[in-house]
Amino acid sequence: MNIEQLHSQYKTSLKKENRLIRFYQILIFIVFFSSWELFSRMRWIDPLIFSSPSKVWHLFIKKLGDGTLLSHSGVTLFETVLGFIIGTLLGTILASLLWWSPRLSKTLDPYLVILNAMPKVALGPIIIVAFGPGFPSIISMGAIISIIITTIVVYTAFREVDPNYLKVLQTFGATRAQSFREAILPASFPTIISTLKVNVGLSWVGVIVGEFLVSAKGLGYLIIYGFQVFNFTLVMLSLMIIAFFATIMYQLVELLERKLIKD
């Protein structure tokens, strides 16, 4: 037995394990969809309510052909991405202001607690009245749902930066702005990235609820519409498309994480 042999043995066993896990993942996928199809065809579940993968697929092809799916998905995706970016950006900026002025942060503290506890989607009707029943309202919903929690989490990260780093900068005569740029912000990057991950999910919630309320366009609208005309195949299709895009967005954030954080 030499080291190389042991190493290649170790690698094969690792590969085997990974293959096994991949196998189970695919198995779950196949079992889920085929039993869904089967149950629906055998009428063990009501096909009118639960539809079936083949029906969803046919609808997908049809809606893709007439272009409606693309336009609805495009609208929702646009609103979600914008809501996500605005929410994260405003939250981080607000956190920076709180860090900048300890007095401001102490003053605002109880209000942040209230706003954080508040279910943001309940503000929907007011937002729609204020911004009109269009995409500005929906984007606001996607943003507002993540602003406060981003502010709180990022501000906490700012405060937890080791004060000795600031001491080093201070002995070099750094201004507060320089301290922020050189230590506070980069030290908090990991936290900011992890709030990005949470915010992906949150902005989807905000946007879909917004579309429920405005009921004009988008995947949220398709869900509500499908529900009203009892077309549950349309509801299922919309859900799957949401799951697809939300996953892609999450993966992109993870890619960004790997790019930005080297250690």
Add this chain to the structure above:
Amino acid sequence: MSFLKIQDIHHTYFSNQTAATALADISLDIEKGEFVSFLGPSGCGKTTLLSIIAGLFPPTSGKILLENNPLKADSDFSIGYMLQQDYLFPWKTIEENVLLGLKLIKKNEGLEKIKTLKLLSDVGLGGTGKLYPRELSGGMRQRAALARTLAVDPKILLLDEPFSALDYQTKLKLEDLVFEILKSFGKTAVLVTHDIGEAIAMSDRIYLFSAKPGRIYKTFEVPDELRELTPFHARNHPHYSALFQTIWKELESLEY
């Protein structure tokens, strides 16, 4: 007129419940090029005094003059401060870390930059400029921190237990390195330590602090024979153990 003059420093930390006096009646003078140590048990106010000298916060009362001028942290880099840990920024390369002080005053280019990078080889870190701190050992990181401190050419160096987190061998080597570099640049330095041997081996004068509140309890002049030696060799000199015994006894008597 002495180089650094510390006059009647008192410092009290206030909180809602308590007012804890950390320093009382501290007065001392340090001449240009001298190396002095503050020695004492932990909690006797050494770090507080160093922070005040560094201008990180004002004392409750008293004043500090450097070349007859009151001190401020944001003045012309009169002060270099080194902490117990290196506090190199982990997302910056060694080179970026060392250039940090110059960057903050927008001088990190041209000749200044070349001079600073030469400092890296002076501390024995040539060729590590592009590495990140996590790729270096503890001793190397502390040397990089020394280079970062020296980069802005401070008039006086404040060293707050910079060797205490290192293993013994690394510590002895680093003591020699710091000693020689500071001598060759003619820097004035204040070392805080709770290690009697280190204080004797490195300094010209030792201030022994007593606690609660922190006061200067005794002052010891290190004999000329020891001053001239590097810290490593000083530790082997007969005068070293004599002085060690004396200070040891004083420290013991402090505890009761």
